[in-house]
Each structure stands twice: as C-alpha cells, then as structure tokens.
Amino acid sequence: GAVVSQHPSRVICKSGTSVKIECRSLDFQATTMFWYRQFPKQSLMLMATSNEGSKATYEQGVEKDKFLINHASLTLSTLTVTSAHPEDSSFYICSARFRGLAEAFFGQGTRLTVV
Amino acid sequence: QKEVEQNSGPLSVPEGAIASLNCTYSDRGSQSFFWYRQYSGKSPELIMSIYSNGDKEDGRFTAQLNKASQYVSLLIRDSQPSDSATYLCAVYGSGNTGKLIFGQGTTLQVKP
Numbered sequence: 001g002a003v004v005s006q007h008p009s010r011v012i013c014k015s016g017t018s019v020k021i022e023c024r025s026l027d028f029q030a031t032t033m034f035w036y037r038q039f040p041k042q043s044l045m046l047m048a049t050s051n052e053g054s055k056a057t058y059e060q061g062v063e064k065d066k067f068l069i070n071h072a073s074l075t076l077s078t079l080t081v082t083s084a085h086p087e088d089s090s091f092y093i094c095s096a097r098f099r100g101l102a103e104a105f106f107g108q109g110t111r112l113t114v115v
Numbered sequence: 116q117k118e119v120e121q122n123s124g125p126l127s128v129p130e131g132a133i134a135s136l137n138c139t140y141s142d143r144g145s146q147s148f149f150w151y152r153q154y155s156g157k158s159p160e161l162i163m164s165i166y167s168n169g170d171k172e173d174g175r176f177t178a179q180l181n182k183a184s185q186y187v188s189l190l191i192r193d194s195q196p197s198d199s200a201t202y203l204c205a206v207y208g209s210g211n212t213g214k215l216i217f218g219q220g221t222t223l224q225v226k227p
Binding site: 043049091095097105106109111 | 151156157158159160166203205207213214215218219220
C-alpha cells in the first residue's frame with residue numbers, strides 16, 4: 001500500500017483564492033518531503049525541499065510567498081498555493097524520504113485547476 | 116548539458132519483446148540511481164533502485180549501472196501493454212542536498 005498519502009486528488013478553485021494540499025507519510029516518519037509540479041507532457045519540476053521543523057528550501061524561480069510550505073511534523077507537510085491564477089493549474093506531487101532509506105516515495109498527486 | 120538525460124521517445128516495442136531504456140548522468144560522484152514508472156495522469160511509482168555497478172534483477176525488470184560510463188539502463192523483458200508508461204530515471208547528486216534529479220522521461224509504448 002501507499003506510504004505517502006496526498007489530498008485532495010483533484011481541486012478546482014476560483015482565481016484569487018488559496019488552496020491547501022496535504023502530504024502525509026503513513027507508516028514511517030519522513031525526514032524530508034519534496035514538492036514537485038508537473039505540466040502536461042513535461043517532467044517533474046522540483047519546487048521545494050522541506051525538512052521537519054525548519055523552513056523549506058525553494059528552488060530558483062519558485063516564489064516562496066506564493067507557494068507556502070509547512071512541515072510541522074515528521075508525518076505531515078502542506079503546500080498552500082496562495083492567490084491562485086489559471087497559470088498555476090498543474091499537477092502537484094509530494095514525495096518523502098524516510099530515515100535509513102535512499103528511495104523517495106510519491107503521493108498520489110493533486111490536479112489543481114484554477115478557473 | 117542536462118544533469119540527467121533520457122531519450123524522450125516514444126519507444127515502441129511489440130508485446131513480448133525486450134524494452135531497453137537508457138539514461139546518462141553528469142555528476143560522476145552520484146551513488147544512488149532509481150527508475151520510476153509514471154502512468155498518464157498518475158504520480159511516479161518506484162520500480163527499481165541500483166547502487167552498485169552491474170545488473171540488478173527484479174522479476175521482468177533489470178537495472179544496469181555503469182558508473183565509469185555514467186550510464187544506467189532499465190530492461191523490461193516480455194513487455195506487456197500494461198508496461199506502456201513514461202519511465203523516469205532519477206539520480207541523487209553527490210552533494211548532500213538529498214534532492215533527486217529526474218530525467219525528462221522516456222515514453223514506452225507496448226503494442227499488442
């Protein structure tokens with residue numbers, strides 16, 4: 001079964017509103033969580049890296065005030081897309097690494113549509 | 116030069132054939148290598164990891180790593196239509212960033 005759970009799987013919101021996406025590690029405590037964005041027919045683009053209890057590290061070109069990441073516990077990270085616009089419509093995916101494991105596991109992804 | 120490079124394809128093989136997917140990486144210090152499968156509209160799913168030179172087999176899948184050539188490949192034997200997906204090669208950089216670097220993915224089409 002899935003070790004990383006992401007919700008919601010789909011969300012439609014109005015332009016100008018904010019959307020929160022949750023990413024939970026289920027059976028293990030995640031040392032690090034990653035947030036990606038993927039546009040159609042393109043590869044994954046890393047947005048930020050989040051360690052529990054510390055501020056997220058954003059990739060170059062990603063607006064940290066627009067994409068708020070909170071990693072409050074070893075099992076939960078959230079991504080909030082603030083003041084969403086249609087160009088923010090994309091597939092957002094989280095992944096997690098666990099202590100002692102090199103592999104990263106992905107959540108199911110969230111399809112965000114801003115209308 | 117991209118850090119992780121894959122041929123975007125599509126790679127088309129008949130059912131039952133061997134599909135060979137290739138990936139090169141630029142960071143000679145990289146130590147951990149992964150193959151993910153991504154079906155259309157879904158998130159990536161880990162299918163293989165490999166850390167040492169040589170071959171690693173898991174069912175119909177074989178990962179091959181050659182660190183001297185900075186090359187990692189994935190072979191899928193007895194390809195099935197259900198294997199049709201995009202295959203992503205991922206590599207950890209040698210720095211201690213913990214970030215996976217993904218290739219752009221190769222789309223595989225297995226035709227019945």
